[in-house]
Amino acid sequence: MLTRLYALASPPRFYRLADLWSRWLLWCGIALLLPGLWFSLLDSPPDYQQGESVRIMYVHVPAAWLSMFGYVCMATMAGIGLIFRSKAASAVAHSCAPAGAAFTFLALVTGSLWGKPMWGTWWIWDARLTSELVLLFLYFGYLGLKAAIEDREAAARATAVLALVGVVNIPIIHYSVEWWNTLHQGPTVTKLDKPSIHLSMLLPLLLMSFSYMALFGAMVLRRARGEILLRERNSGWVRELAMGEKA
Amino acid sequence: MNRARRDRLILVGLIVTGVAVAVGLMLFALGQNVNLFYSPTQVARGEAPVGHTFRLGGMVVEGSVVRDPNSLKVQFALTDGAHEVVVQREGILPDLFREGQGIVAQGQLDGGGQFIAAEVLAKHDENYMPPEVEHAMETAKQLGLTKGK
Amino acid sequence: MSQFFAMGGYALYVWSAYALAFVVVVWQLVAPWRCERRILRRIARAQQRRGRDESGTP
Numbered sequence: 001m002l003t004r005l006y007a008l009a010s011p012p013r014f015y016r017l018a019d020l021w022s023r024w025l026l027w028c029g030i031a032l033l034l035p036g037l038w039f040s041l042l043d044s045p046p047d048y049q050q051g052e053s054v055r056i057m058y059v060h061v062p063a064a065w066l067s068m069f070g071y072v073c074m075a076t077m078a079g080i081g082l083i084f085r086s087k088a089a090s091a092v093a094h095s096c097a098p099a100g101a102a103f104t105f106l107a108l109v110t111g112s113l114w115g116k117p118m119w120g121t122w123w124i125w126d127a128r129l130t131s132e133l134v135l136l137f138l139y140f141g142y143l144g145l146k147a148a149i150e151d152r153e154a155a156a157r158a159t160a161v162l163a164l165v166g167v168v169n170i171p172i173i174h175y176s177v178e179w180w181n182t183l184h185q186g187p188t189v190t191k192l193d194k195p196s197i198h199l200s201m202l203l204p205l206l207l208m209s210f211s212y213m214a215l216f217g218a219m220v221l222r223r224a225r226g227e228i229l230l231r232e233r234n235s236g237w238v239r240e241l242a243m244g245e246k247a
Numbered sequence: 248m249n250r251a252r253r254d255r256l257i258l259v260g261l262i263v264t265g266v267a268v269a270v271g272l273m274l275f276a277l278g279q280n281v282n283l284f285y286s287p288t289q290v291a292r293g294e295a296p297v298g299h300t301f302r303l304g305g306m307v308v309e310g311s312v313v314r315d316p317n318s319l320k321v322q323f324a325l326t327d328g329a330h331e332v333v334v335q336r337e338g339i340l341p342d343l344f345r346e347g348q349g350i351v352a353q354g355q356l357d358g359g360g361q362f363i364a365a366e367v368l369a370k371h372d373e374n375y376m377p378p379e380v381e382h383a384m385e386t387a388k389q390l391g392l393t394k395g396k
Numbered sequence: 397m398s399q400f401f402a403m404g405g406y407a408l409y410v411w412s413a414y415a416l417a418f419v420v421v422v423w424q425l426v427a428p429w430r431c432e433r434r435i436l437r438r439i440a441r442a443q444q445r446r447g448r449d450e451s452g453t454p
Contacts, residue, residue, distance in 0.1 A: 041400075041414070045376075045379070046377065046378065046404060047375050047376070048376055048377065048378040048380070048381035049343060049371060050343070050371060050375075051404045051405075051406065052404035052405075052406050052410060053403070053404070053406040053409060053410060055410050055414075056409060057375070059414055059417040060413065063417065079259050082255060082259060083255045083256050084252060095428075098427070099424050102420050102423070102424045103420075105420065106417055106420045109413075109416055110413040110416065110417065113409045113412055113416075114413070116409065117341075117342060117406055117409050118341065118342065118343055118369060118371055119341060119343070119368045119369055119370070119371075120340070120341030120342075120343075120366075120367065120368045120369055121366075121368055124283070125283075126283040127281050127283070161262060164259060164262050164266075165262060165266045168263070168266050168267045168270045172270070172274070179274075179281075180281045180282045180283065181282045181283055181284055181286075181304060182283050183283055183351055183368055183370050185370065185371055185372055185373045186372075188373040188374070196373055196374040197375040198375060198376040198377055200377060201375050201376070201377075212421075215421055215424075215425065218425065219424045219425055219428055222425075222428035222429060223427075223431060223432075225432050226428060226431045226432040226434075226435045229432065229436060229439065230435055233435075233439050233442075238439060239439070239443055241436065242436055242440035242443055243443065245436045245437065245440050
């Protein structure tokens with residue numbers, strides 16, 4: 001098992017497999033997105049309280065989940081990269097950051113677009129919104145630190161420590177609505193009780209979530225290929241690849 | 248696992264637990280200050296600041312909403328089940344404002360213990376369902392078929 | 397049809413949320429492709445330069 005993992009982590013092998021997987025995930029994501037959009041925009045009921053504005057949920061909630069999922073992925077891969085000095089792992093960790101930041105931004109802005117008509121405000125400094133904003137700044141900090149350190153090895157180490165430190169924010173985001181009183185409502189799908197969302201609304205929510213997740217995987221693996229090339233630019237296989245590209 | 252890797256694994260573990268403990272203590276120390284609003288019970292106990300702006304959260308009491316027909320003035324009571332506070336508001340209310348709805352109002356207490364709100368925000372709950380289902384549940388509740396919500 | 401686009405009066409909020417989601421997702425899917433191409437071209441150029449330098453100084 002471990003030797004198989006080591007073989008996978010070999011940069012040329014990972015580079016080739018990442019291409020295959022990211023294409024596969026891209027098509028999976030699109031295949032889920034189409035029915036997801038169909039159900040979320042056309043074939044799902046309005047909410048008894050929020051009317052049609054509830055449809056914002058189908059792009060907002062998956063983005064918020066992915067913002068946290070992406071961070072956990074990034075921190076895990078950064079940790080593996082730190083412990084095993086694995087280039088492939090730290091390339092994947094670096095690749096999680098832009099996509100994760102994009103989903104965090106999306107969650108914040110779509111949340112704002114939902115909050116204005118429903119709550120009556122674009123923004124409020126409650127525990128949930130503030131901790132999600134902190135997550136965006138953690139991603140920015142990670143990307144900034146990565147850009148600021150010239151030496152790739154040192155950058156991988158420094159950003160890995162930042163990613164691991166920031167992981168503490170993830171449970172804070174999740175439990176913020178339970179630990180403190182907030183304007184943001186409590187969890188619907190992940191509470192231990194049975195989800196208090198009607199099946200006709202849960203279906204588009206799950207379709208969109210799995211679609212986002214597959215697309216996130218496609219984004220990360222595609223970007224990881226670039227990261228691998230940068231790290232391995234002086235090795236033979238990359239030179240050959242580059243020559244083929246030019247010709 | 249070789250020695251260097253094990254040491255690095257321990258280091259990673261220490262970083263994560265160390266930061267978790269530090270942040271946990273910090274949040275514990277912040278305690279109440281992270282809360283967005285005071286409850287009517289806290290107001291009744293005198294924990295809410297008098298003469299300062301603060302937020303008050305609770306449910307709009309059924310039948311307590313009185314609208315002035317000539318202006319945008321509205322009066323309603325907020326409850327947390329134990330205590331009630333009367334809120335005065337002049338201005339627009341969010342779409343979700345209705346009796347039984349969770350509300351967060353920002354404003355000040357006047358001398359008579361009434362809350363003069365400068366801003367009213369609606370807090371929606373975590374339940375999502377189509378109107379027909381809600382209607383069916385309400386009917387069932389009225390017929391005594393199910394208990395509570 | 398117009399009822400569908402009106403979104404019960406929330407058209408502005410709903411459609412801008414979906415439009416933004418679309419833009420962000422497509423951007424994040426396209427950017428890594430372009431980034432990878434760019435890196436490959438840069439490596440190829442660097443190699444050609446090196447090749448010229450080596451052959452230019454016999």
